Amino acid sequence: MKIYYAFLFISFCTVVNAQIVKVEGEFVEAKDSVEITFNKSVDLDNKNYWMNADKTLIKNNKFSREFNFSTSGTITINNSAYTPKTELIVDKDSKIKILFKKDSGVFKVGFEGTNALGLQELNSSAMFRYKTLMPIITEFFNESASVSQFFEKISTFQSQTIKKFDLLYQEHKISESFYSIVRKETELALLFVINDKVRALKEDTDLINQSKWPDKDLNEIIVQADKMYNAFDKKYNECNGAHRVVVIEQKCYNISKGILEQKFKNELGLWKKELDYYSYAPYDSQELMITNNINFLGFEKSNCSFEKFKKIFPKSPYLSVLKKLNDEFNRSQLAPYTLMHYSSASDDVAVISTTKYEGIKDLIAKNFPNKAVFVDLWATYCAPCKAEFSYSEELRDFLETKNIVMLYVSVDSREFNQKWQHDISQFKLSGNHYFATYEELDSLKKLLDEKVVAIPRYLLFNQKGELVLKNTEKPSTGKKLYSQITRELQ
Numbered sequence: 001m002k003i004y005y006a007f008l009f010i011s012f013c014t015v016v017n018a019q020i021v022k023v024e025g026e027f028v029e030a031k032d033s034v035e036i037t038f039n040k041s042v043d044l045d046n047k048n049y050w051m052n053a054d055k056t057l058i059k060n061n062k063f064s065r066e067f068n069f070s071t072s073g074t075i076t077i078n079n080s081a082y083t084p085k086t087e088l089i090v091d092k093d094s095k096i097k098i099l100f101k102k103d104s105g106v107f108k109v110g111f112e113g114t115n116a117l118g119l120q121e122l123n124s125s126a127m128f129r130y131k132t133l134m135p136i137i138t139e140f141f142n143e144s145a146s147v148s149q150f151f152e153k154i155s156t157f158q159s160q161t162i163k164k165f166d167l168l169y170q171e172h173k174i175s176e177s178f179y180s181i182v183r184k185e186t187e188l189a190l191l192f193v194i195n196d197k198v199r200a201l202k203e204d205t206d207l208i209n210q211s212k213w214p215d216k217d218l219n220e221i222i223v224q225a226d227k228m229y230n231a232f233d234k235k236y237n238e239c240n241g242a243h244r245v246v247v248i249e250q251k252c253y254n255i256s257k258g259i260l261e262q263k264f265k266n267e268l269g270l271w272k273k274e275l276d277y278y279s280y281a282p283y284d285s286q287e288l289m290i291t292n293n294i295n296f297l298g299f300e301k302s303n304c305s306f307e308k309f310k311k312i313f314p315k316s317p318y319l320s321v322l323k324k325l326n327d328e329f330n331r332s333q334l335a336p337y338t339l340m341h342y343s344s345a346s347d348d349v350a351v352i353s354t355t356k357y358e359g360i361k362d363l364i365a366k367n368f369p370n371k372a373v374f375v376d377l378w379a380t381y382c383a384p385c386k387a388e389f390s391y392s393e394e395l396r397d398f399l400e401t402k403n404i405v406m407l408y409v410s411v412d413s414r415e416f417n418q419k420w421q422h423d424i425s426q427f428k429l430s431g432n433h434y435f436a437t438y439e440e441l442d443s444l445k446k447l448l449d450e451k452v453v454a455i456p457r458y459l460l461f462n463q464k465g466e467l468v469l470k471n472t473e474k475p476s477t478g479k480k481l482y483s484q485i486t487r488e489l490q
Contacts, residue, residue: 019092021067021075027058030082034058034390035426037383038065039076039242043317046073049241049288050321051295051381058082072177074240078383081390084109085383087122087240089182091115091175105476118165118174122182127161127189137193141201141213147220154190161186184236188243191229195250198222219259226251226260232282244285245292252280268312272303291318296381298413299326301438328418336414338435339367344428349421352432359443360409363434365465372489373405374472375459377444379412380419385456389427391475396430398482402489406431411440411455462489 025036037055041048046069056065067075069090077086083100084107094114101108111119126132136157144150162183169179198218201211231247254260256277265279270290278289290309293302306326310319334340337356340349357363364373374395378385399406408429410420414437424433444453448470458481460469468488473481 023065025063027061037078044070047237048317187229255280298415329415344430373461376408377457395475408433
């Protein structure tokens, strides 16, 4: 049993109207060169959010990074082999120590220092985790006999959550800015899950048949939620950008369906036909939405080139990060659909082919005949995928003893070609790699007979090229996965 400890010290000092946030981490038994990534603003203004805006590496059981902010705001530490996803509300002159313990694969997080009790509650409350909040909201739907009764339950639950922060604020254990932001984060969390649940009740065939709620009442719930928490309100600018994007998109969708009223659009020429309803969002919200799309999907799939973005948003704070992304794509040496073998020992790449295959089965049949193949579906934006990479060495050793081919398949957009190559080297992913691009997802949906293919995802093909396991255990499960593979290939 291994326990990992990390101590993060966050200190701030004011330099010209900006606060400097220093994050230091200290680990026990952490591997060197493991990447720690942060979601934050691209500039001093917290509202200009970007996934993986900064990063640092673990070296000698430590890491360190500094950030600049002109206002209080948020930073997310993404999950890795040694850190769970951790939300920070940063405040001027704060000094925070975070203790991460990993025991049998489960993280426990403790905080010390400024706003410590508030951060503890933020990262442990059921309010701020989708997987814990959705069951609560679902129960409210099941138990309520009317729209008003539903919102009584929502109000009570919200008050109970906020009461904990009320007491901390009254006792001067959290700052005023922390208290302000966390209250708004509570509203965004509720708005997102309410909208998500209503849409499922209206559109999921199985749920429609089971639901007691008439369509007009579901529409009224959306209307009332919008009155309580308006996703377009700029007061949420200081909140987590990922949380803002999803509720803005939901509001645009609800307007397009005639549930919420808004006659005019802010036509900027950004969106594909199927996403044209995003034009209902304000100008600055559309800037946030399109950059979020580009961050995840790339320029091509987002239907927005760098030149197009620059023309529409000529003074955007995102221009520097988008230019870097665009330049990396233009410098790419390996084309999309490249199949290659990477050796971490020599850090060398051997290109096998640049063929666009009809799907993974076609690729395996033509390149690995009479071989069992274990497939890891991933993308450079997928933090859970990268967390699993810390177990790749043990997995590789096991597969080699069984004469099983290791094949990593990236479903990134074309623009992330350079990032794909970087991450392969960064995580020392020895084995075969195919840059399938996001186009592979359509083929996978047919192969797996699923409407949505989520990653990380692991597949097993036998020596005949047949898919025998379409969702194996994760590498982090170790012997559980190895036993599953062994049984299936006997």
